[in-house]
Amino acid sequence: xxxxxxxxxxxxxxxxxxxxxxxxxxxxxxxxxxxxxxxxxxxxxxxxxxxxxxxxxxxxxxxxxxxxxxxxxxxxxxxxxxxxxxxxxxxxxxxxxxxxxxx
Amino acid sequence: xxxxxxxxxxxxxxxxxxxxxxxxxxxxxxxxxxxxxxxxxxxxxxxxxxxxxxxxxxxxxxxxxxxxxxxxxxxxxxxxxxxxxxxxxxxxxxxxxxxxxxx
DNA sequence: CGGGATCCCCATTGATACTG
DNA sequence: CAGTATCAATGGGGATCCCG
Numbered sequence: 001x002x003x004x005x006x007x008x009x010x011x012x013x014x015x016x017x018x019x020x021x022x023x024x025x026x027x028x029x030x031x032x033x034x035x036x037x038x039x040x041x042x043x044x045x046x047x048x049x050x051x052x053x054x055x056x057x058x059x060x061x062x063x064x065x066x067x068x069x070x071x072x073x074x075x076x077x078x079x080x081x082x083x084x085x086x087x088x089x090x091x092x093x094x095x096x097x098x099x100x101x102x103x
Numbered sequence: 104x105x106x107x108x109x110x111x112x113x114x115x116x117x118x119x120x121x122x123x124x125x126x127x128x129x130x131x132x133x134x135x136x137x138x139x140x141x142x143x144x145x146x147x148x149x150x151x152x153x154x155x156x157x158x159x160x161x162x163x164x165x166x167x168x169x170x171x172x173x174x175x176x177x178x179x180x181x182x183x184x185x186x187x188x189x190x191x192x193x194x195x196x197x198x199x200x201x202x203x204x205x206x
Numbered sequence: 207c208g209g210g211a212t213c214c215c216c217a218t219t220g221a222t223a224c225t226g
Numbered sequence: 227c228a229g230t231a232t233c234a235a236t237g238g239g240g241a242t243c244c245c246g
């Protein structure tokens with residue numbers, strides 16, 4: 001019971017799951033790419049959420065020495081371990097949509 | 104990607120997962136019991152979240168003809184199908200706690 | 207017991223503009 | 227490009243009281 005909350009504390013906020021999904025799908029992803037992937041998110045929110053994910057060691061941030069600057073985000077091993085959950089959530093979402101559609 | 108959001112739309116709010124976990128664990132659970140299970144939730148929020156879960160057909164509400172009234176909450180088959188996800192989240196939460204503790 | 211109604215606040219989010 | 231800064235608004239959520 002407590003453990004579920006520990007998990008949700010890390011995945012709190014409106015966008016965390018979607019952000020992780022995006023990075024997870026593409027392995028490596030840039031700031032502006034994620035901004036496009038996640039529908040409706042603002043740069044401010046993305047910045048904030050990514051920072052939190054980094055603190056919780058789910059995401060690794062890498063600055064590439066290009067002009068202009070490129071920043072890569074990728075999942076850490078720990079973040080990567082959420083893959084199963086993401087998949088389950090996705091599958092459930094699909095099933096749920098069917099369910100609601102039928103009724 | 105969209106599907107993950109469909110799922111999270113249903114599980115939104117601060118308390119949904121915890122509430123489902125509570126009911127899931129006990130199979131049937133009363134309002135005041137859930138109120139105790141979920142640490143920090145207010146009756147207003149519990150009431151509201153349960154209503155939403157009912158609308159999304161994850162939870163079934165049954166009023167028992169006692170004095171005073173007893174209300175049972177249980178998961179529908181659809182709600183029950185979240186069991187795997189709950190378990191995954193729980194396990195991940197435990198692992199995460201270890202991880203953070205080490206660092 | 208299981209909520210509903212009210213009041214109220216502040217944290218989260220949005221929109222926009224700006225910068226290295 | 228990858229953010230930061232600032233201002234403003236909304237609604238999530240707490241506290242309390244009430245009711246059948």
